[in-house]
Amino acid sequence: MTLYPQLIIDALATVTYAGTKKNLVESGMLADTPVVVPINPPEEGKTWSVKVVLLFPRDTDPFLKSTVKAAEAAIRYHVGNEVEVEIATEFKSKPRPKDEDLLPGVKHIVAVSSGKGGVGKSTVAVNLAISLARLGYSVGLLDTDIFGPSIPKMLGVEQEKVYAVNKDGRDLIVPVEKYGIKFLSIGFFVSPTTATLWRGGMACNALKQLIADADWGELDYMILDTPPGTSDIHLTLLQTLKLTGAVIVSTPQQVALADARKGIDMYQNEKVQVPILGLVENMAWFTPAELPENRYYIFGREGCKQLAKEMGVPLLAQLPLVQSICDNGDAGTPVAAHAESMSGQAFLSLAQAVATVVNRRGKAK
DSSP, X not given: OOOOHHHHHHHHTTOEETTTTEETTTTTOBOSXXXXXXXXXXXXTEEEEEEEEEEESOTTOXXXXXXXXXXXXXXXXXXXXXXXXXXXXXXXXXXXXXXXXXSTTEEEEEEEEOSSTTSOHHHHHHHHHHHHHHTTOOEEEEEOOSSSOOHHHHTTOTTOOOOEEEETTEEEEOOEEETTEEEEEGGGTSOTTSOOOOOHHHHHHHHHHHHHTBOOOSEEEEEEEOOSSOOHHHHHHHHHSOOSEEEEEEOSSHHXXXXXXXXXXXXXXXXXXXXXXXXXXXXXXXXXXXXXXXXXXXXXXXXXXXXXXXXXXXXXXXXXXXXXXXXXXXXXXXXXXXXXXXXXXXXXXXHHHHHHHHHHXXXXX
């Protein structure tokens, strides 16, 4: 049998690339005409050598491995097992920097974390970022909760269309800007009404793209809104970025505090050693709008204050449970954008406390 490059191209036209929902040929992924060379004399039953170069958008493409395997299988199926197949990969954009070179323009990276969901971690992350910006810092906010992104909703930009620009030979995502901060979320790239059914590896690759393949520029602070608990996402962040420290959010409730201890332990693990900048006690008390001087301790009293003392870390803030915080978050107008309000002042004080702790740690080094 005589083998021609067109036979290889026809075989590759049967393989669909998940990134475009088109076949490899229609997607323009053949970097060049396949090279077909006879093996003379044949080796181990192989009579032809086939080399194909596939062109992917970037080196972090989550469909790269599966596409390469499918291409190799298609060639063998349509041509026969007597071919020796080699598939190389090239990338339209330059490879992203190595992990240790990521975010070189960011001075401080702060993870806002919680041991469990429902304690208001994302609310604290969003309002902390905006408050730091109001203090004059340049701030970025990254929603690292791949499976439950909430930042687009809380910032009122769910319909925002994110685009990329070519910079120094690399295609970089341009973060959205509002309330004086830059931010990105996987929520901009997936349906808000459909569950994201990804395995851990795909989720981690997507997160790395939001970090490495975005034009963050020069920032004083990068705030990471992390998923609740401990997961692959946390490990990816710890392995990918050099964190300045973590802010742990909890309610005063004992169940929440038990999980907060686990979160603290994760960051203080001897293999991790990320400093705990402090604790934030959210929903510390309930204050009705019509009775602004009254406090009702619905979830217990000063649980985080006691935990902070026990763990030897600062208590950065005690934030009240106020209806306006919830209402503004749902409306996409965070209370921190209204610094004149009582809640806005509370988050401004939190931002000042975080900045103070970070500056002190910097001077102590």
